[in-house]
Amino acid sequence: MTTSIFSERKDQVHRKGEQPFQMACDRESLAGAVSQRACVFCGSRVVLYPIADALHLVHGPIGCASYTWDIRGALSSGPALHRLSFSTDLQEKDVIFGGEAKLYQALVELIDRYEPKAAFVYSTCIVGIIGDDLEAVCKRVAEEKGIPVIPVQSEGFKGNKRAGYNAACRAMFRLIGTGDISNISPLSLNILGDFNLAGEIWIIRNYFERMGLETVANITGDGRVDDIRRAHGAALNVVQCSGSTMDLAKMMKEEYGIPFIRVSYFGVEDMAESLYSVARVFEDKDPEIMNRTRALVKEELQELYPQLAKYRESLTGKKAAIYVGGAFKAFSLVKAFRLLGMQVVLVGSQTGTEEDYRELYEITDEGTIIVDDSNPLELSAFLQEKDVDIFVGGVKERPIAYKLGVGFCDHNHERKEALEGFIGMLNFAREVYSTVMSPVWRFVPRRELKKSRRAATESKFEPGIAACSSQA
Amino acid sequence: MLLRHTPKEIKQRKALTINPAKTCQPIGAMYAALGIHSCLPHSHGSQGCCAYHRSTLTRHYKEPVMAATSSFTEGASVFGGQANLVQAIDNIFTIYEPEVIAVHTTCLSETIGDDIPQIARKAEAEGKIPRGKYVIHVNTPSYVGTHVTGFSGMTKAMVDYFSKSNGKKLDQFNIIPGYVEPSDMEEIKRIAEVMGVRTVMFPDTSRVLNRPQTGKYDMFPKGGATVQALMSTGDSLATIALGRMASGAAARALDTKCKVPCEILDLPIGFKATDRFVDTLRKTAGINVPDSLSEERGQLMDIVTDMHQYFYGTKVALAGDPDQLISLTEFLVSIDMWPIHIVTGTVSKDFATRIREITKGVPHQVNVSTPGDMFLLHQWIKNDPVDLLIGNTYMKYIARDEDIPLVRFGFPILDRIGHSYFPTLGYRGGMRLLEKILDATLDRKDRDSPEESFELVM
Numbered sequence: 059m060t061t062s063i064f065s066e067r068k069d070q071v072h073r074k075g076e077q078p079f080q081m082a083c084d085r086e087s088l089a090g091a092v093s094q095r096a097c098v099f100c101g102s103r104v105v106l107y108p109i110a111d112a113l114h115l116v117h118g119p120i121g122c123a124s125y126t127w128d129i130r131g132a133l134s135s136g137p138a139l140h141r142l143s144f145s146t147d148l149q150e151k152d153v154i155f156g157g158e159a160k161l162y163q164a165l166v167e168l169i170d171r172y173e174p175k176a177a178f179v180y181s182t183c184i185v186g187i188i189g190d191d192l193e194a195v196c197k198r199v200a201e202e203k204g205i206p207v208i209p210v211q212s213e214g215f216k217g218n219k220r221a222g223y224n225a226a227c228r229a230m231f232r233l234i235g236t237g238d239i240s241n242i243s244p245l246s247l248n249i250l251g252d253f254n255l256a257g258e259i260w261i262i263r264n265y266f267e268r269m270g271l272e273t274v275a276n277i278t279g280d281g282r283v284d285d286i287r288r289a290h291g292a293a294l295n296v297v298q299c300s301g302s303t304m305d306l307a308k309m310m311k312e313e314y315g316i317p318f319i320r321v322s323y324f325g326v327e328d329m330a331e332s333l334y335s336v337a338r339v340f341e342d343k344d345p346e347i348m349n350r351t352r353a354l355v356k357e358e359l360q361e362l363y364p365q366l367a368k369y370r371e372s373l374t375g376k377k378a379a380i381y382v383g384g385a386f387k388a389f390s391l392v393k394a395f396r397l398l399g400m401q402v403v404l405v406g407s408q409t410g411t412e413e414d415y416r417e418l419y420e421i422t423d424e425g426t427i428i429v430d431d432s433n434p435l436e437l438s439a440f441l442q443e444k445d446v447d448i449f450v451g452g453v454k455e456r457p458i459a460y461k462l463g464v465g466f467c468d469h470n471h472e473r474k475e476a477l478e479g480f481i482g483m484l485n486f487a488r489e490v491y492s493t494v495m496s497p498v499w500r501f502v503p504r505r506e507l508k509k510s511r512r513a514a515t516e517s518k519f520e521p522g523i524a525a526c527s528s529q530a
Numbered sequence: 531m532l533l534r535h536t537p538k539e540i541k542q543r544k545a546l547t548i549n550p551a552k553t554c555q556p557i558g559a560m561y562a563a564l565g566i567h568s569c570l571p572h573s574h575g576s577q578g579c580c581a582y583h584r585s586t587l588t589r590h591y592k593e594p595v596m597a598a599t600s601s602f603t604e605g606a607s608v609f610g611g612q613a614n615l616v617q618a619i620d621n622i623f624t625i626y627e628p629e630v631i632a633v634h635t636t637c638l639s640e641t642i643g644d645d646i647p648q649i650a651r652k653a654e655a656e657g658k659i660p661r662g663k664y665v666i667h668v669n670t671p672s673y674v675g676t677h678v679t680g681f682s683g684m685t686k687a688m689v690d691y692f693s694k695s696n697g698k699k700l701d702q703f704n705i706i707p708g709y710v711e712p713s714d715m716e717e718i719k720r721i722a723e724v725m726g727v728r729t730v731m732f733p734d735t736s737r738v739l740n741r742p743q744t745g746k747y748d749m750f751p752k753g754g755a756t757v758q759a760l761m762s763t764g765d766s767l768a769t770i771a772l773g774r775m776a777s778g779a780a781a782r783a784l785d786t787k788c789k790v791p792c793e794i795l796d797l798p799i800g801f802k803a804t805d806r807f808v809d810t811l812r813k814t815a816g817i818n819v820p821d822s823l824s825e826e827r828g829q830l831m832d833i834v835t836d837m838h839q840y841f842y843g844t845k846v847a848l849a850g851d852p853d854q855l856i857s858l859t860e861f862l863v864s865i866d867m868w869p870i871h872i873v874t875g876t877v878s879k880d881f882a883t884r885i886r887e888i889t890k891g892v893p894h895q896v897n898v899s900t901p902g903d904m905f906l907l908h909q910w911i912k913n914d915p916v917d918l919l920i921g922n923t924y925m926k927y928i929a930r931d932e933d934i935p936l937v938r939f940g941f942p943i944l945d946r947i948g949h950s951y952f953p954t955l956g957y958r959g960g961m962r963l964l965e966k967i968l969d970a971t972l973d974r975k976d977r978d979s980p981e982e983s984f985e986l987v988m
């Protein structure tokens with residue numbers, strides 16, 4: 059079997075060990091490629107939508123709104139306005155004569171009906187073309203209704219998801235600095251870049267609380283407008299995930315002098331290190347914080363390790379492939395798989411930067427394939443070539459893995475279990491185990507083929523396979 | 531209480547759609563194009579639309595869904611997407627090697643005003659389209675129409691681009707199945723086969739979006755109408771089009787272009803509509819209905835008679851596409867259920883009239899809206915409650931909030947399986963629908979009955 063790669067894409071794929079590392083990325087996708095990438099609007103929507111007491115109005119034709127109606131399980135402990143789908147549903151006459159009047163009317167109606175704390179108005183491709191003045195309409199409504207009404211410049215064609223993250227950050231930045239910060243503790247922080255999928259932000263907030271830290275704003279999982287308005291009162295920004303909210307942290311540093319650190323809550327090593335690095339920031343204000351943090355980590359690990367051991371035993375030596383949205387997540391995944399005794403043979407992302415890929419190169423093993431902005435043909439060819447046991451990806455990757463008879467774990471919108479925190483590592487191990495070791499793969503033709511081929515060349519015995527699949 | 535934000539009081543909305551009962555044209559075009567064998571759908575616009583359409587289809591079918599995109603950037607949005615599309619055509623034929631590229635536009639490329647046929651001609655002149663390969667297209671701006679119109683447009687494009695007549699009639703009939711599941715397409719083919727009628731079906735997504743696990747990933751699975759079959763449709767004896775909105779345009783185009791006479795029928799959901807389909811097939815092909823099919827009908831009848839007491843007066847709220855809703859409403863009314871709230875997001879001229887006609891005998895006020903959204907449907911339900919909901923996955927919000935059982939039917943279904951394997955069309959499909967309806971309503975009865983009237987036998 060040949061691995062097909064567009065010749066133009068040759069430098070977006072790297073095999074570690076073949077030649078010195080070099081990678082082209084941050085490139086626009088090739089026209090005609092079956093790219094797995096999404097658009098600016100998608101990026102903005104994903105970041106802002108978890109703010110549960112804000113109104114999210116999609117200014118555009120119906121599709122853009124339909125497809126983003128509650129697609130990501132960003133949980134809220136209170137209001138759930140974000141889970142409804144509001145659209146100006148532009149029609150032909152709006153495209154010809156402009157959609158400003160309709161937008162104004164829609165906003166007024168919605169604000170009267172729901173009395174939200176703020177409103178975000180997303181522009182889509184077509185709005186960018188017909189040239190509606192979003193800014194002016196939003197300003198007018200804000201004045202009339204007395205709440206912030208914020209345009210999100212998320213026309214899809216203006217780049218990929220990363221540009222959308224930036225637009226979302228700029229939108230939120232307009233809220234920050236407008237709330238009262240008088241009673242915020244000096245030992246305080248904002249959580250950036252966590253969207254509370256499967257309730258993950260609650261786990262993280264709990265850790266910080268046990269360390270004695272006040273969380274001012276969740277940005278944006280289980281987010282609230284009033285918290286974000288006060289976010290500039292926090293002493294530290296803790297930023298997870300490379301792309302989505304880094305820009306906001308940078309803006310807040312510049313404007314308010316709030317330092318930030320990059321963290322990952324995924325995997326044991328990264329989770330512990332994240333807590334320690336937060337503790338180090340506050341050490342001079344609270345000398346005891348490090349001890350509390352150590353105790354916390356110790357307590358969690360004591361509980362976790364014995365439970366991990368049994369998964370590790372079965373998973374050792376299995377092979378994993380990773381293809382995710384942002385590269386930062388991939389780092390943690392590589393380490394987490396290593397903790398489970400597994401080997402990562404393919405790793406890629408939709409929107410990684412050169413720096414990201416270099417870091418991936420550093421932490422992966424010889425022979426690992428590193429890839430930017432891949433497509434299904436490439437991915438499936440790599441999966442087969444490397445004969446992987448599990449593929450970690452998103453919606454569009456799942457059926458490819460299953461068709462090939464490979465286990466799968468959704469590390470994106472469709473995750474059903476919390477994967478962050480120490481408990482998340484256990485959930486992750488369980489999920490990996492349940493798919494990699496599932497007896498269903500015994501019925502899959504690919505494995506049958508492989509088995510018979512191997513049986514012909516080697517001995518008749520397959521103790522590995524027989525032993526693993528019998529226990530669940 | 532997810533939809534706690536839905537008030538009971540209904541106010542006129544002017545500029546707003548809340549919780550849509552529709553989606554945009556390109557996804558319908560993409561779905562139809564997947565019903566051509568060895569065809570790669572191509573979205574001429576920015577990446578986002580294509581990613582959304584693929585994700586939604588993937589979630590609905592749990593199958594890989596392939597489609598390429600012109601990947602518009604700012605430049606393309608200002609200067610037009612010609613260069614992108616030409617390059618895309620070249621790249622696609624070089625690397626993915628489909629037989630057909632089916633281009634649909636998006637809101638963006640429509641607003642810019644790209645002329646697809648002209649661009650395709652340019653690509654052809656530059657030698658970017660290999661011999662024996664095809665580029666077809668449909669215009670699908672989403673600020674007009676919905677996913678149903680997109681499907682209809684791409685189906686018609688198959689006729690416009692492929693159907694030919696060389697004057698010699700073939701012993702075959704065209705069937706245009708409508709915007710239905712691959713399982714339904716299979717069922718329609720089976721019925722025709724049982725009746726001994728040779729058919730060409732297009733589009734045909736069976737064995738494309740409900741294919742078996744093979745341990746292999748095929749970019750182009752073996753299902754789908756072949757180019758050869760599509761070309762031959764111009765020489766068929768007649769066309770039977772199912773679903774006026776989704777299939778009518780293609781059937782009429784084929785009549786105009788190749789003089790193939792057509793019958794445009796409702797989707798065969800339930801007795802009456804299936805009877806009409808079978809009868810039309812019988813008459814046009816001049817054959818008798820075989821016993822085995824009559825027996826299937828008899829079995830459906832048997833379920834209805836056995837369980838009719840549970841149907842009577844059950845109030846139902848429906849959301850979906852016009853073609854489906856018309857036949858489904860007719861089916862429900864025919865077994866004495868009361869469909870009382872009906873919305874579709876798709877604007878359809880005769881829809882309300884047809885529904886009114888069908889529900890004439892229902893002894894209850896019937897609300898119909900085209901276009902309407904699920905927000906409105908929810909408000910109606912708050913004002914006049916129902917016993918059962920039928921519609922796509924998004925109805926589960928209403929189901930949960932109002933504590934009403936839901937039968938999933940339509941597009942998209944993101945949280946259950948079955949629709950791609952088990953049909954709801956034809957007599958057997960009717961049996962499946964009734965099974966689902968009875969499961970839902972009787973489970974509810976079991977749950978809610980007080981102890982003294984909780985029954986073992988029902």
Ligand code: SF4
Pocket residue numbers: 118119120121122123182183184554555556578579582635636637638671672
């Ligand atoms: S821009 Fe148009 S085609 Fe694209 S998703 Fe939105 S509505 Fe659909």
Ligand code: SF4
Pocket residue numbers: 097098099100118122181182183184212213214215576577578579580582637638
């Ligand atoms: S129209 Fe633009 S904003 Fe909407 S989904 Fe498509 S690419 Fe994204």
